[in-house]
Amino acid sequence: MSDPDPRPASPVEDARVRVWDLPTRLTHWLVVVLVALSWWTAETGRLEWHRWSGYTLLGLVIFRVYWGFVGSSTAKFTNFVRGPRAITSYLKGGWAATAGHNPLGALSVLALLALLIAQIALGLFAVDIDGIESGPLSLYVSFEAGRVAAGWHCDVFNVLLGLIALHLIAVAWYVLFRKQALVAAMVHGERSYPEPQPASVQTASAPRLVIGIVIAVVLTWMVTRAFRF
Amino acid sequence: MPRTLFRSAMFRSALVAALLVPVVHAATPVEAQKARHEHYEKLGKAFKAVRDQTSTDSPDFAVLQQNAEIVNEASVNQQQWFPKGTGPEAGKTRALPEIWSKPADFEAAQKMFSDRAPKLLAAAKAKDVDAVKAAFKDLGGSCKNCHDTFRAPEH
Numbered sequence: 001m002s003d004p005d006p007r008p009a010s011p012v013e014d015a016r017v018r019v020w021d022l023p024t025r026l027t028h029w030l031v032v033v034l035v036a037l038s039w040w041t042a043e044t045g046r047l048e049w050h051r052w053s054g055y056t057l058l059g060l061v062i063f064r065v066y067w068g069f070v071g072s073s074t075a076k077f078t079n080f081v082r083g084p085r086a087i088t089s090y091l092k093g094g095w096a097a098t099a100g101h102n103p104l105g106a107l108s109v110l111a112l113l114a115l116l117i118a119q120i121a122l123g124l125f126a127v128d129i130d131g132i133e134s135g136p137l138s139l140y141v142s143f144e145a146g147r148v149a150a151g152w153h154c155d156v157f158n159v160l161l162g163l164i165a166l167h168l169i170a171v172a173w174y175v176l177f178r179k180q181a182l183v184a185a186m187v188h189g190e191r192s193y194p195e196p197q198p199a200s201v202q203t204a205s206a207p208r209l210v211i212g213i214v215i216a217v218v219l220t221w222m223v224t225r226a227f228r229f
Numbered sequence: 230m231p232r233t234l235f236r237s238a239m240f241r242s243a244l245v246a247a248l249l250v251p252v253v254h255a256a257t258p259v260e261a262q263k264a265r266h267e268h269y270e271k272l273g274k275a276f277k278a279v280r281d282q283t284s285t286d287s288p289d290f291a292v293l294q295q296n297a298e299i300v301n302e303a304s305v306n307q308q309q310w311f312p313k314g315t316g317p318e319a320g321k322t323r324a325l326p327e328i329w330s331k332p333a334d335f336e337a338a339q340k341m342f343s344d345r346a347p348k349l350l351a352a353a354k355a356k357d358v359d360a361v362k363a364a365f366k367d368l369g370g371s372c373k374n375c376h377d378t379f380r381a382p383e384h
Contacts, residue, residue: 045373129383130269131276132369139281143274170289229285 014192019099019185020226021072023209027064028186030115031057035164037190047133047173054135058120059220061096064113066212070080073202081106097193108167115160124223126150136226251381252313258312258319265324268303273298276365279349283362290356297346297353297361304346308339321349323381345371 020028041050068077079211082090082103089095090103101109124135127146138146174180186189189201222229238362275296282296283287316326328335345368352360 127277129273130372131273131280132281132372134277136284139284143277146277201255226284
């Protein structure tokens with residue numbers, strides 16, 4: 001640095017870096033709200049709402065996967081999914097800070113996303129014990145297969161809850177012991193980093209965002225219609 | 230005379246009755262529970278079949294009618310599916326003790342089902358999809374009405 005910083009050097013004065021773009025943050029928090037809503041509607045037997053909640057989650061997950069390929073730099077899978085060597089290196093402290101998911105957190109992202117996809121897919125085929133409530137694609141499977149899907153829909157949810165708990169514990173650990181304001185970063189998109197600061201998020205263009213929303217809405221609509229038009 | 234005894238109509242009837250006894254003996258509570266479970270599973274399949282047909286743009290009314298008949302028959306027969314002693318005390322079942330401790334309420338809940346089921350069959354026979362959908366929803370309400378009070382939650 002050639003220009004002397006007039007402020008006193010202090011770790012709390014670390015420079016703020018933009019980490020998450022709005023679409024990624026919005027997707028994250030909508031998933032939180034809708035998983036909670038899906039849970040509550042299932043527990044209280046509000047299956048009509050449960051279906052709508054599931055459809056919205058389907059759209060969000062489709063968008064998140066799309067954004068993982070063509071979205072902002074920190075949302076892209078190729079930019080944060082790393083192999084075992086990088087994970088070991090991160091755990092040993094030999095990993096230079098990059099904006100976004102660390103190599104270990106990447107596993108959590110992939111696992112949560114995979115479980116959400118499995119959970120939504122199972123719900124689409126699930127049939128309740130009375131044959132009254134069912135997912136939109138259940139008309140392509142037998143009553144027995146629909147019952148199996150419903151059983152798994154229940155079991156996978158418990159695994160998902162376990163992973164969510166692990167996610168929350170991990171975030172709490174980073175916030176409390178590593179002093180990394182991860183929750184705030186997911187809210188307003190920014191985080192402070194010590195020197196040397198990593199590069200900020202590179203956002204994706206508006207047309208890409210619009211295309212992603214259209215794909216998510218159209219695909220979800222097709223599924224709710226059971227591909228019959 | 231023994232010979233006339235063996236040939237007498239009364240003896241033959243008695244013999245037939247004696248042979249039939251093992252066949253028609255009253256089911257044990259566990260057998261009754263199992264039979265009840267199978268009856269409701271058949272009913273669930275019929276409901277799914279109706280729902281599947283109403284989800285398509287060109288429902289098969291023969292399938293609809295056939296399954297609406299299963300539902301209609303079950304709505305009357307289910308009044309026989311809860312003999313005394315087939316509650317949780319007899320084995321694993323989601324049938325709650327209230328079925329037997331509040332017989333009037335249970336009968337009313339069963340009657341709601343048997344009152345509504347004929348409407349589904351009528352709508353299927355009339356080949357009226359909208360009426361089938363409305364009757365199905367109405368019927369689903371009678372299922373829920375009874376299950377809320379008289380069936381234990383799944384887990």
